[in-house]
Amino acid sequence: MKMKGAAMVIAALQQEQVDLVFGFPGGTVLPLYDQLYHSGLKHILVRHEQGAVHAADGFARVTGKPGVVFATSGPGATNLVTGIATAYMDSVPLVLITGQVATRFIGTDAFQEADITGITLPVTKHNYLVKDVIDLPDILAEAFYIASTGRNGPVLVDIPKDIFDLEGPFNYDRQREIPGYKPTYEGHAGQVARAVKAIKAARRPLIFAGGGAVRSGAAGELRLLAERGRIPVSLSLMGLGAFPGDSPLFLGMPGMHGTVTANYALTEADLIIAVCVRFDDRVTGRLENFAERAEIIHIDIDPAEIGKNVTIQIPIVGDVRLVLEALLKRLEPGDTAAWLRQIEEWQVKYPLPAGNGGDGGRLKPQFVIREINRLTRGEAVIATDVGQHQMWTAQHYCFREPRTFISSGGLGTMGYGFPAALGVKLALPQRTVFCVTGDGSFQMNIQELATAVGNKIDVKVAIINNGYLGMVRQWQELFYAGRYSHTALTGNPDFARVAEAYGAKGLRASTPAEAAAALEEAMAVAGPVVIDFMVDPEENVFPMVAPNRPINEIITGGNNG
Amino acid sequence: MKHLLAVLVEDKPGVLTRVAGLFSRRGFNIENITVGETVLPGVSRMTITVEGDETVLEQVMKQLNKLINVIKISNLSHEPVVMRELMLIKVRAESQTRNEIQQIVETFRGKVVDVSLDSMIIEVTGNDEKLEAIKQLLHHFGIREIVRTGKIALLRGSKISRDQ
Ligand SMILES: Cc1ncc(C[n+]2csc(CCOP(=O)(O)OP(=O)(O)O)c2C)c(N)n1
Ligand SMILES: [Mg+2]
Numbered sequence A: 001m002k003m004k005g006a007a008m009v010i011a012a013l014q015q016e017q018v019d020l021v022f023g024f025p026g027g028t029v030l031p032l033y034d035q036l037y038h039s040g041l042k043h044i045l046v047r048h049e050q051g052a053v054h055a056a057d058g059f060a061r062v063t064g065k066p067g068v069v070f071a072t073s074g075p076g077a078t079n080l081v082t083g084i085a086t087a088y089m090d091s092v093p094l095v096l097i098t099g100q101v102a103t104r105f106i107g108t109d110a111f112q113e114a115d116i117t118g119i120t121l122p123v124t125k126h127n128y129l130v131k132d133v134i135d136l137p138d139i140l141a142e143a144f145y146i147a148s149t150g151r152n153g154p155v156l157v158d159i160p161k162d163i164f165d166l167e168g169p170f171n172y173d174r175q176r177e178i179p180g181y182k183p184t185y186e187g188h189a190g191q192v193a194r195a196v197k198a199i200k201a202a203r204r205p206l207i208f209a210g211g212g213a214v215r216s217g218a219a220g221e222l223r224l225l226a227e228r229g230r231i232p233v234s235l236s237l238m239g240l241g242a243f244p245g246d247s248p249l250f251l252g253m254p255g256m257h258g259t260v261t262a263n264y265a266l267t268e269a270d271l272i273i274a275v276c277v278r279f280d281d282r283v284t285g286r287l288e289n290f291a292e293r294a295e296i297i298h299i300d301i302d303p304a305e306i307g308k309n310v311t312i313q314i315p316i317v318g319d320v321r322l323v324l325e326a327l328l329k330r331l332e333p334g335d336t337a338a339w340l341r342q343i344e345e346w347q348v349k350y351p352l353p354a355g356n357g358g359d360g361g362r363l364k365p366q367f368v369i370r371e372i373n374r375l376t377r378g379e380a381v382i383a384t385d386v387g388q389h390q391m392w393t394a395q396h397y398c399f400r401e402p403r404t405f406i407s408s409g410g411l412g413t414m415g416y417g418f419p420a421a422l423g424v425k426l427a428l429p430q431r432t433v434f435c436v437t438g439d440g441s442f443q444m445n446i447q448e449l450a451t452a453v454g455n456k457i458d459v460k461v462a463i464i465n466n467g468y469l470g471m472v473r474q475w476q477e478l479f480y481a482g483r484y485s486h487t488a489l490t491g492n493p494d495f496a497r498v499a500e501a502y503g504a505k506g507l508r509a510s511t512p513a514e515a516a517a518a519l520e521e522a523m524a525v526a527g528p529v530v531i532d533f534m535v536d537p538e539e540n541v542f543p544m545v546a547p548n549r550p551i552n553e554i555i556t557g558g559n560n561g
Numbered sequence B: 001m002k003h004l005l006a007v008l009v010e011d012k013p014g015v016l017t018r019v020a021g022l023f024s025r026r027g028f029n030i031e032n033i034t035v036g037e038t039v040l041p042g043v044s045r046m047t048i049t050v051e052g053d054e055t056v057l058e059q060v061m062k063q064l065n066k067l068i069n070v071i072k073i074s075n076l077s078h079e080p081v082v083m084r085e086l087m088l089i090k091v092r093a094e095s096q097t098r099n100e101i102q103q104i105v106e107t108f109r110g111k112v113v114d115v116s117l118d119s120m121i122i123e124v125t126g127n128d129e130k131l132e133a134i135k136q137l138l139h140h141f142g143i144r145e146i147v148r149t150g151k152i153a154l155l156r157g158s159k160i161s162r163d164q
Helices: A005-015 A027-037 A049-063 A081-089 A116-123 A133-148 A161-165 A189-201 A211-215 A219-229 A260-268 A320-330 A337-349 A365-375 A388-396 A417-427 A446-454 A470-479 A495-502 A512-524 B015-025 B054-066 B098-107 B128-142
Strands: A002-004 A020-024 A042-045 A067-071 A094-100 A126-129 A154-160 A167-169 A205-209 A233-235 A271-275 A295-300 A314-317 A381-384 A433-438 A459-465 A505-509 A529-534 B002-010 B029-037 B043-051 B070-075 B081-092 B111-115 B119-126 B143-148 B152-155
Touching: A002 A005, A005 A027, A005 A133, A005 A161, A005 A167, A020 A049, A020 A417, A027 A067, A027 A094, A027 A161, A042 A446, A049 A067, A049 A081, A049 A094, A049 A417, A049 A446, A081 A094, A081 A116, A081 A154, A094 A133, A094 A161, A116 A126, A116 A154, A116 B015, A126 A133, A133 A154, A133 A167, A154 A161, A189 A271, A189 A295, A189 A314, A189 A320, A205 A219, A205 A260, A211 A219, A219 A320, A233 A260, A260 A337, A295 A320, A365 A388, A365 A433, A365 A459, A365 A512, A381 A388, A381 A417, A388 A433, A388 A459, A388 A470, A417 A433, A417 A446, A417 A459, A446 A495, A459 A495, A459 A512, A495 A505, A495 A529, A505 A512, A512 A529, B002 B015, B002 B054, B015 B029, B015 B043, B015 B054, B043 B054, B054 B070, B081 B128, B098 B111, B098 B119, B098 B128, B119 B128, B128 B143
Parallel strands: A020 A042, A020 A067, A067 A094, A094 A154, A126 A154, A205 A233, A205 A271, A271 A295, A295 A314, A381 A433, A433 A459, A459 A529, A505 A529
Antiparallel strands: A002 A167, B002 B043, B002 B070, B029 B043, B081 B119, B081 B143, B081 B152, B111 B119
């Protein structure tokens, strides 16, 4: 069948069963938006292209399907970059369609020309500049295939304006054969056998799982491995939800703001079963001291992750779910009883600082998170921004299911949380969706309140308002002698009134009692609500491991009542 | 340590940028890179020399493999190979020195490919040591310009690097 380039894009989306697109129009995508007009495809008009990518990213993280974004050339395309880098770092599948100036103008510094394939080269899994309409169907099919297979990631397709209007044959073949792209899914049997032996021999084993365990749908297998093997589990920030947060075998997150127990366990373990983790510096602390006593089994779909930061004794390349399945078939548990007793001792001795609001009835951020956990019965999907509030959410909300904690882990992008929450809610209309944000982060994409109100997207926004770029202030307090250089957010608006001005509901709470009441009220209304929680301004996130220190050197902090 | 890699890539726009960008982004030291066609339609071959220890090499190969347009990487460092590079040298040559230069060129099985009143262009092919040696010898006549193609290599015998 012959059709125009613009129609090919829409037809490809239909073939891929995409029913939702996020975007923002402009000159070079006029033909595409015209084609969209009668297509029946749902399109969410954001207020900044960055919001579109984060929303598509949130959508992708909860559904596992690629999120799709449209943007125009030049500034439209460059506004996507932070969002693309965010998705790339966290291996999120996205397909981004950008308009480009017409073919004959490319390279002439034409109006709104930007070399977006050049700009995004280091932050996409792959990208394409379409030069001939004949190639477009194959490129689109490849883009979806590459984004959503192997280690997932964003793929950008840059389409010059004239190509949208040119005609070509449309045959869409989802089964791609790409000579240089053959992800490995099945783990090597010999390596699996070595892992089985190591697990049987281990006396102090620890499972340490990350984002890939969530994404590959391996939570069930992970749980079986832990429970049958009597092996405790720690999860990276990206892994939260891959194992039930209320299981006695769960130790919490390790690393910079991890629990004492998780950090001690990593340090003392004789075997670490690392499941799709990147051994990021926020987790390992000083590398030379990391897990010195342990043999490490590392399971990952991306061979390049294995041995990148830490030396691995038993590498297994493959899809985690398949590898764990193979492991479970032959699992012989070792004797871990003494180890589990040791761990329980640590857990009792070093609980997380609770922040119950003891001193003068001040509202503590940890309390707010635990109230959200209580009122949603731990069943909400929570998207966060970046900063202290993100760490408090990771620590104090009990995530029990995969794909319920949505956060920018690798890039740490402030401004991610709110638009991501919108994408989550659109994907899961039945779920309660919260965005836990900071007074700094929220203002990086606050304009998306219009998107939420305009499309009646029922997201509850909890602003942990400390009047500071709190996480940076904490570092200034601890490592720069309290010199708060440009971290006080003077001039913050009244967020509740901003919300009302947009047509959303706005609430404010300054005491524990008000906080609980505001949350109940927010959950009782349909539609977007912003709750401004005025918390203790100089509360710190503890425990903390100072940067580049061994992770068993932990500051537990004294000011968390 | 230097490593010699033969990399088969899809002949698509931007492939060289992707490969070169990867090296600079990840802080790998690329010493030499050449690209050219192969017997396979749509496939080019890059010959790359990288500097680094075994861990660096492992990362280089794994990261290269992740590029969608990279089809196959062979490490030729420990293989018997024929390696060549071509160098053109423009050297100062007056009537008194011409003969002497000519002799050096012959010893190295090079060729004089251009002569003017006060200079000559010499073409010489070989491996690193050979090119360095002739460069040294010609140095005192006054080298005015040098250009090199970069290294290329093939496995000796009937094996081809695709089989590796
Ligand atoms: C786009 C961006 N700019 C800067 C930073 C550095 N940064 C990390 S946390 C943080 C403070 C965030 O403040 P806020 O959103 O109020 O959260 P809080 O830490 O106070 O909870 C900053 C500035 C970042 N992560 N992202
Ligand atoms: Mg703040």
